[in-house]
Amino acid sequence: MQKRKLTTGIAVAVAAIAFSVTAYADSHVKKLPDTLILVSNCFNCHGTNGVSVGIIDELDSMSAKRLAKKMREFRSGAKAGTIMTRIAKGYSDAEIDVIANYIEKVND
Amino acid sequence: MIRNTRRNFLKTAGALGAVSALPLSACQGAPRVVVIGGGFGGATAAKYVKMFDPGIDVTLIEVNKTYATCPLSNTVYGGFHTVEEIIHGFKPMAGHGVKVVHDLVTRITPGKGAAGEGGKVMTKGGKTFEYDRLIVSPGIDFKSFPGYGPAEHGLVPHAWKAGPQTTLLRKQLLALEDGQNVIICPPPNPFRCPPGPYERTSMVAWYLKNHKPKSKVIVLDAKEKFSKMGLFKEGWAQHYTNIEWVAASKDGTVQRVDAKTRTAFTEFGEHKAGVLNFIPPQTAAKLGHDAGLTDKSGWCPIHLATFESKIHKGIHVLGDAAIASGMPKSGNAANTQAKVCAAAVARAVRGQTSGAPKTTNTCYSYITPEHAMSVTAVYELPAGAKKYTKVKGSGGLSPMDAGREFRKLEAKNAWGWYINIAEDIWG
Numbered sequence: 172m173q174k175r176k177l178t179t180g181i182a183v184a185v186a187a188i189a190f191s192v193t194a195y196a197d198s199h200v201k202k203l204p205d206t207l208i209l210v211s212n213c214f215n216c217h218g219t220n221g222v223s224v225g226i227i228d229e230l231d232s233m234s235a236k237r238l239a240k241k242m243r244e245f246r247s248g249a250k251a252g253t254i255m256t257r258i259a260k261g262y263s264d265a266e267i268d269v270i271a272n273y274i275e276k277v278n279d
Numbered sequence: 280m281i282r283n284t285r286r287n288f289l290k291t292a293g294a295l296g297a298v299s300a301l302p303l304s305a306c307q308g309a310p311r312v313v314v315i316g317g318g319f320g321g322a323t324a325a326k327y328v329k330m331f332d333p334g335i336d337v338t339l340i341e342v343n344k345t346y347a348t349c350p351l352s353n354t355v356y357g358g359f360h361t362v363e364e365i366i367h368g369f370k371p372m373a374g375h376g377v378k379v380v381h382d383l384v385t386r387i388t389p390g391k392g393a394a395g396e397g398g399k400v401m402t403k404g405g406k407t408f409e410y411d412r413l414i415v416s417p418g419i420d421f422k423s424f425p426g427y428g429p430a431e432h433g434l435v436p437h438a439w440k441a442g443p444q445t446t447l448l449r450k451q452l453l454a455l456e457d458g459q460n461v462i463i464c465p466p467p468n469p470f471r472c473p474p475g476p477y478e479r480t481s482m483v484a485w486y487l488k489n490h491k492p493k494s495k496v497i498v499l500d501a502k503e504k505f506s507k508m509g510l511f512k513e514g515w516a517q518h519y520t521n522i523e524w525v526a527a528s529k530d531g532t533v534q535r536v537d538a539k540t541r542t543a544f545t546e547f548g549e550h551k552a553g554v555l556n557f558i559p560p561q562t563a564a565k566l567g568h569d570a571g572l573t574d575k576s577g578w579c580p581i582h583l584a585t586f587e588s589k590i591h592k593g594i595h596v597l598g599d600a601a602i603a604s605g606m607p608k609s610g611n612a613a614n615t616q617a618k619v620c621a622a623a624v625a626r627a628v629r630g631q632t633s634g635a636p637k638t639t640n641t642c643y644s645y646i647t648p649e650h651a652m653s654v655t656a657v658y659e660l661p662a663g664a665k666k667y668t669k670v671k672g673s674g675g676l677s678p679m680d681a682g683r684e685f686r687k688l689e690a691k692n693a694w695g696w697y698i699n700i701a702e703d704i705w706g
Contacts, residue, residue: 204619205634207331211618212639212657215611218699219706227695253677253689254641254653261639261657261673 209266210273221274235268235275242267309336310628313400313410315384315566317341317369319348319610320416320598322704323617324624325377328414331625338378338408340400341369346705347442349472350610351697355449357482358489359648362445367705382406387413387570387594394627395593412624414586415572415579416598416613417564419471422577424536424559431538435555438479439471451554452486458493459553462543464533465500469578470561471599471608473506474654478644479556481511484519485647495521499543499550500531506607507644507654513679514646514686533557563600570594578602583660583667584636585623586616595620605667606658612640614700636660638667643693651690652677 213230217223221230230238244250245259246267262270312335314325325339347366354360369379382402390398396411421437438448455461461483465476480498487494503526505511515522525531535544541555562568562577572579572588579596580589586601588594597603597620598613606612615638622633641655656674658667677689 204637205331205622207327208618208622208634209637211327212615212637214703215614215639215700216641216696219703223695223699224702224706225695225698226691227699253685253692254655257655257673257675258639258641258657259673261670266637 206269206273210270213270213274220277222278230274231278233274235271238274239267239271242271309334310411311336311338311409312412312414312624312628313337313408314339314414314416315341315387315400316416316418316598317343317346317379318416318418318598318613319700319704320613320617320620321414322346322369322372323614324414324416324595324597324621325372326375326704327618327621328625329376331622332629333376335625335628336378337376338380339369339372340380340382340384340402340408342381342383344368344381347445348610348697348701349439349441349475350700351694352438352441352445353475353479353482354645354648355445356452356479357485357645357648362442362449365441365445367701369705371706380406380408384566387415387566389570389591390593392593395587395591398593411593411628413594414617414620414624415567415570415594415596415600416617417566417596417600419561419599419608420564421559422562424557425534426536426538427557427559431536434538435536435541435557437558438556439475439558439561448554448556452483455491455494455553457491459491460494461487461496461554461556462541462550462552463496463498463556464543464558465498465502465505466558466560467501469608470558472610472642473607474511474642474644476500476558477505477507477511478646480522480524481514481519481644481646484515484522487521488519492521494553495523497550497552498522498524498531499533499545500525501527501533502531503527507652507676509679510652510676511644511646514650514652518647518650567596567600572596572600574602576602583664584619585627585633586620587623595624603667604665605669606638606656607640607642609640609642611642611700612638614704615639636667641696643689643696645690645693646686647690649690650683650686651693652681652686653689653693 217230223229242259245255314321328337345366345368351365372379382404385403386401388399390396400408436444436448438444483496530545530547533543541552543550563573567573567579574580579601581601586595586597597616599608619636626633638658643651643653645651654676657670
């Protein structure tokens with residue numbers, strides 16, 4: 172019972188994120204892509220919902236705070252990497268936060 | 280350890296479905312989306328339409344029971360992966376709620392509705408599928424070329440569609456006598472997987488170096504330069520003395536092929552090979568032409584934000600067949616395009632518009648089993664832009680002079696990328 176409540180809470184939270192982002196599209200401001208378009212850009216390397224089956228880092232085990240921090244460090248060059256240093260530069264602070272919050276919640 | 284992602288997939292689907300599910304589907308039946316093609320573009324699109332909105336009825340039509348990927352197929356020639364490792368089935372699709380039909384599409388009748396709804400897809404098996412939106416990801420076919428048509432594919436493999444052609448080229452390499460040469464002929468632009476011919480060159484060179492040391496690989500190129508050229512040349516200089524690359528200006532352009540004698544003819548030369556791998560000039564797959572989705576370039580023009588055809592409303596085209604200006608023709612590009620397209624389609628059938636597109640492309644190439652490098656890009660579509668544009672300062676190539684450990688890590692990541700994208704598409 173406890174578990175079910177938790178899951179519903181997460182679903183609502185994720186839906187709220189999706190809504191807040193798509194609201195831009197609906198008003199034709201289009202500042203950010205749909206949440207799922209944005210986060211699914213990560214899934215081609217890190218696996219659907221950040222669940223990796225191989226050597227590449229799992230995202231789903233990271234907290235939103237840690238994931239966002241890592242992305243910002245890759246972007247600034249504070250953290251070394253083979254490819255994430257190049258990819259992280261493609262994302263704004265707002266986008267990084269949307270991605271990190273989504274991934275933290277989706278696999279709990 | 281391989282983890283089950285099904286539970287998480289369904290949870291995502293449910294969560295996002297709550298945003299867009301409308302009572303409309305209850306009284307008028309669920310919107311119907313048909314997807315043709317089970318490759319990187321089509322299979323991703325089918326799965327992600329369901330992920331965006333589980334209330335949509337999704338049917339995936341693919342002629343084959345399995346799909347062999349071009350990405351990683353070159354490692355089969357290098358001898359460190361098998362064909363079996365790059366073949367994927369469609370059984371998991373049912374778990375995502377996607378209906379899979381194995382049949383050959385023979386005809387598409389575009390819809391006459393205001394948004395292109397009400398179209399039909401007919402198959403060789405005699406079935407008809409009506410749709411509200413159609414997604415077509417048909418891939419490529421080959422242009423006719425002097426001396427090289429379908430009848431010659433069994434003698435001189437192109438191996439630019441993976442599967443039996445991959446196996447054939449591998450067998451020919453195994454049967455090659457030490458001292459005979461392999462000739463690879465890359466096509467002119469545009470073509471599927473721009474770095475592919477040069478990764479193949481590397482993998483063949485690796486095999487020859489280890490098993491046929493008197494043989495070499497000669498590349499007769501229709502171009503002056505190629506994708507990741509600096510990194511390939513650096514890697515070739517480090518590992519190989521058995522590669523000879525001939526640019527177009529050095530009489531590299533092949534004008535005619537004689538498949539029986541495995542000979543490639545250039546303007547001034549006659550090049551007889553032990554194994555000839557001719558990669559023909561390319562065009563959108565036949566289905567794209569038959570359905571009237573191509574323009575005079577031979578590729579399918581689309582609206583970049585939604586991948587909807589500029590020719591037929593209600594039909595979306597993605598992957599190698601589409602003119603996704605700014606993005607390369609690659610499996611990873613098709614995968615991220617499919618997500619943008621899936622979002623657009625899932626919203627459109629509910630009368631909504633989707634958010635701004637954002638896509639990526641990540642492409643690894645092997646030079647040896649322990650030396651790989653990459654190119655990556657993050658794309659956006661600014662208002663009014665005529666092509667997908669790289670986000671300023673992002674993406675780019677692996678650095679030159681990166682050192683052995685860096686290259687080794689990228690070789691490991693290349694396989695890590697592959698098994699995750701395969702899971703994202705067919706898993």
